[in-house]
Amino acid sequence: MKAFIVDRYGSADRVRSSEVPQPETQEDDVLVQIHAAGVNPLDSKIRSGEFKLILPYRFPLVLGNEFAGVVVRAGSRVRRFKPGDEVYARPAKNRIGTFAEFIAVQEDDLAIKPAGLTMEEAASIPLVGLTAWQALVEIANLQKGQKVLIHAGSGGVGTFAIQLAKHLGAIVATTTSTANIDLVKRLGADIVIDYKKDRFEEILRDCDVVLNSLDGETLKKSLRVLKPGGKLISISGPPDPAFARELGLGWMLELVTRLLSFRIRRLAKRQQVDYSFLFMKASGDQLRQIGSLIETGAVRPVLDRIFPFEATREAMAYVDAGRAKGKVVVSVR
Numbered sequence: 179m180k181a182f183i184v185d186r187y188g189s190a191d192r193v194r195s196s197e198v199p200q201p202e203t204q205e206d207d208v209l210v211q212i213h214a215a216g217v218n219p220l221d222s223k224i225r226s227g228e229f230k231l232i233l234p235y236r237f238p239l240v241l242g243n244e245f246a247g248v249v250v251r252a253g254s255r256v257r258r259f260k261p262g263d264e265v266y267a268r269p270a271k272n273r274i275g276t277f278a279e280f281i282a283v284q285e286d287d288l289a290i291k292p293a294g295l296t297m298e299e300a301a302s303i304p305l306v307g308l309t310a311w312q313a314l315v316e317i318a319n320l321q322k323g324q325k326v327l328i329h330a331g332s333g334g335v336g337t338f339a340i341q342l343a344k345h346l347g348a349i350v351a352t353t354t355s356t357a358n359i360d361l362v363k364r365l366g367a368d369i370v371i372d373y374k375k376d377r378f379e380e381i382l383r384d385c386d387v388v389l390n391s392l393d394g395e396t397l398k399k400s401l402r403v404l405k406p407g408g409k410l411i412s413i414s415g416p417p418d419p420a421f422a423r424e425l426g427l428g429w430m431l432e433l434v435t436r437l438l439s440f441r442i443r444r445l446a447k448r449q450q451v452d453y454s455f456l457f458m459k460a461s462g463d464q465l466r467q468i469g470s471l472i473e474t475g476a477v478r479p480v481l482d483r484i485f486p487f488e489a490t491r492e493a494m495a496y497v498d499a500g501r502a503k504g505k506v507v508v509s510v511r
């Protein structure tokens with residue numbers, strides 16, 4: 179099959195199109211013909227080796243972290259899926275490879291594609307949808323009437339998280355640039371801060387939750403807008419010891435995460451704020467719940483651009499430029 183791969187970690191020009199064997203399936207795996215794959219900043223971070231200590235991959239490595247497609251074969255222990263089903267997923271972090279014609283996915287990580295979505299729309303959902311769900315529902319337990327700040331509201335995670343937070347009944351504040359103010363308002367943001375003109379930390383007060391996807395400075399400033407007992411959740415680092423323990427990374431890497439997050443954890447503690455780092459996980463169950471939200475119209479996909487499969491490198495470069503409004507997808511079939 180055709181796939182976009184790297185032979186070792188390195189710069190963007192290492193990504194190349196290649197013929198690779200179709201993935202092998204285990205008894206509880208489903209083989210899916212991929213129709214579309216979402217593109218995320220994570221793809222280039224994996225390509226460059228940024229995650230090699232915590233996510234060691236074998237080469238050649240097929241890139242890509244989410245997809246929508248059609249089931250072609252189900253293993254003997256698979257119960258929920260059959261050939262012909264339209265599905266979508268973020269595969270487990272050690273079984274990535276969606277910039278390809280086929281992928282083998284464990285049944286538990288897969289869900290039926292939400293009705294009414296195109297393959298491209300469905301492929302744009304899993305990674306950002308699960309990230310927003312795990313941050314706002316699992317960790318924050320966001321409640322009606324609570325105030326949440328979602329940084330970078332116009333990005334892939336932001337466009338989904340704003341809609342989810344509104345659905346949960348929260349008051350939603352977000353940061354974005356002038357050009358994207360209308361977009362985030364249409365998605366439901368109540369308070370929009372134009373980061374080109376204003377400083378969010380001088381405007382917002384008494385937030386219950388902040389979802390950070392930006393740099394360390396923004397993370398630190400975000401503490402100022404939280405009330406005591408509030409939650410600061412970061413998806414852009416620094417990783418904390420709880421994350422190292424959850425992944426079973428061993429005492430050495432747990433120590434590294436302890437050092438990396440020492441400052442923010444200390445500052446957070448002083449302000450009686452709970453800091454946590456989230457690295458999202460695959461989950462078919464959560465994708466089913468997200469699918470229901472999409473089917474009722476509570477959340478809709480926001481697509482910036484669709485690239486043809488041959489232009490996967492260009493699609494990755496477009497995402498790397500950091501200006502995407504919503505999601506970028508490659509159409510594989």
Ligand SMILES: NC(=O)c1ccc[n+]([C@@H]2O[C@H](COP(=O)([O-])OP(=O)(O)OC[C@H]3O[C@@H](n4cnc5c(N)ncnc54)[C@H](OP(=O)(O)O)[C@@H]3O)[C@@H](O)[C@H]2O)c1
Pocket residue numbers: 218219220223305306309329330331332333334335336353354355356357358373391392412413414456457458459497500501502503504
């Ligand atoms: N840990 C995890 O599990 C996890 C999961 C998903 C994503 N992430 C990480 O989270 C980050 C965001 O992911 P993404 O998919 O949302 O990225 P993305 O879609 O590529 O983000 C692009 C958006 O960010 C906005 N932006 C850039 N600088 C900004 C600033 N200073 N203030 C406000 N908005 C700003 C841009 O808007 P303007 O053009 O208006 O500036 C653009 O719309 C990435 O680092 C990604 O790797 C982590």
